[in-house]
Amino acid sequence: MLEIQNVKKLYTSTTGVKEISLLCKEGETVAFIGPNGVGKSTILKIVSGILKADEGTVLLNGKDTAWFGTRQNIGYMPEHLNVGKKISAKELLYLISDYKYKGKYKEKIDESIKNYALENQCNKPFCKLSMGSKKKVGSIIAFMGNPELIILDEPTNGVDTAGIICMKRDITEAKNRGCSVIVSSHILDFIGSIADRSIFLKNGQIEHIVKGKENLEEIYTTLYL
């Protein structure tokens, strides 16, 4: 279970996250929705432990996510991933398997490469892949090792239909295993099809929470347009 308790992170007096509290149960998918600059990526970075909150704590099954040992149980797909020029997508995935999981899950990586239709791309340097292909590799990274918490920052950017279908299937499988999933996206249809709860952010605060599959577009129009 993921507990976000009174998290606050301000870059300036108006930008950042003002105060967010949330409980995400095992097997639940929570989505953050909102326009650019509303604090979606900031809250995901705080949850992952990459960024320190000014106030508040984030606990995964009672353990602080900022603690190094908790990282093993978190799968994170960042908005952007910078790696060197030479390393290929497959080499990167194998390297993560070696470093984070002591060489396990290599067969699963090969299977995921096939599922995401990355066979022709996986031997090219990662930095030269298209945005969609990079996101697909990011998705394989996030789901690798069956983590307890999966964080997906803008997972659908530039991804083709096959990739989105595959991503949805991976999210459903992870949920069935009891994994909590936190996602941020601008694609409301995608969120509507995967999220158990959708949280609308405004000015760094929770503005509205929707359970189930209500009409997200209508709520978005009312809140922001």
Next chain:
Amino acid sequence: MKKSFRLWIAISNVFYKVIQFVLAIALIIVAQIFVVPVFEEKIAGVKMISSNHLRVFVTIAFLVAFVAALIHGMYKTILENKELEYILSLRKTEYYLYVLFQKSSWYYMYMIVITAMTGAFGYEKVLAVVLYTILYLAVTYITYFVACKQIYFGKDICFREKRTRDKVNRTKVVKENAYIELILLGIKERYAFFEIFFCKIAVVFIGVIVGKGGISRNIILTIYCFLALVLILANDAYWKNEKEKIKLFCGIGISHKKYIVVNLISGIIFNLLLLALLFSVFSKNIAVGIVFVCIGIFMQLYWNVIYLYTNLRLPDDSEILVMVLYIFWMIIGLIPIMNIFLLVYVLKKIGSCWQGEMEC
């Protein structure tokens, strides 16, 4: 250590790193043979202060400038790689070693200058190298942890980039004239690259030492031309960054002549202006000064055109071919008349590439 080294090997171009290492060793030897005697002679000639004290002051000044550049450079590298560190689940020390390997060129530059400034030879030189290496490791270790902490707390320490950006935003003339804005952007972006910024500091530093050396005008001119060439070639990182913009400029119909002129002016201001001022102070001769400026502008134009042609014409993954071609172009660039013919030929080629944009 093993994890960090393996990651570095997986991510870097080993061939390029080997060449960099060999060049660094060669430069250390060249500096020992040519720069050290001049430096020793000059500091011995200063009467106001003892040579040992002067050496200490110069070393401290260098270390302060180096550490300032180092903090900025390390911060930028760590910021760019923080997601990679996270998904690889690297421990702090492993990540520090990886950053250290990744930025090995800093250590080479540091050692080239430090070994040239420590006067002793033999056993004392070895001791100095060991002690300065320990100092380097201590400084980078502290810098690394400070930068990691700043990034973790979401604080920005890239003062130089922010300040330059604010200045550019404030000037009214800039907002009204796109070409002036592009020129200022060209200068600002060169400053944003640690390698280029540090190279400029090193070139100016060597330029002052050479100028104070009391050598004949022709030798100063040759050395200054060489320094200008080194600085122009250090702009490599800037041109790699320009690659995407060139495609964009082609696409939206901006003329290649205007693009070349804008980059020529920003290049002259960044690479040559300060060197030309120093040269005119030290040479005390207008004619020789004009010769240096003319050679400098030609070199700037020649290499701008070469970089532009390379970016337009060669595919992204042909690094070794690019390196061989640069060596070839450098040799041609040193041959009078031939270099002008090549410049005109490449300019024409760029024109047709630019027009047809994606046909090349």
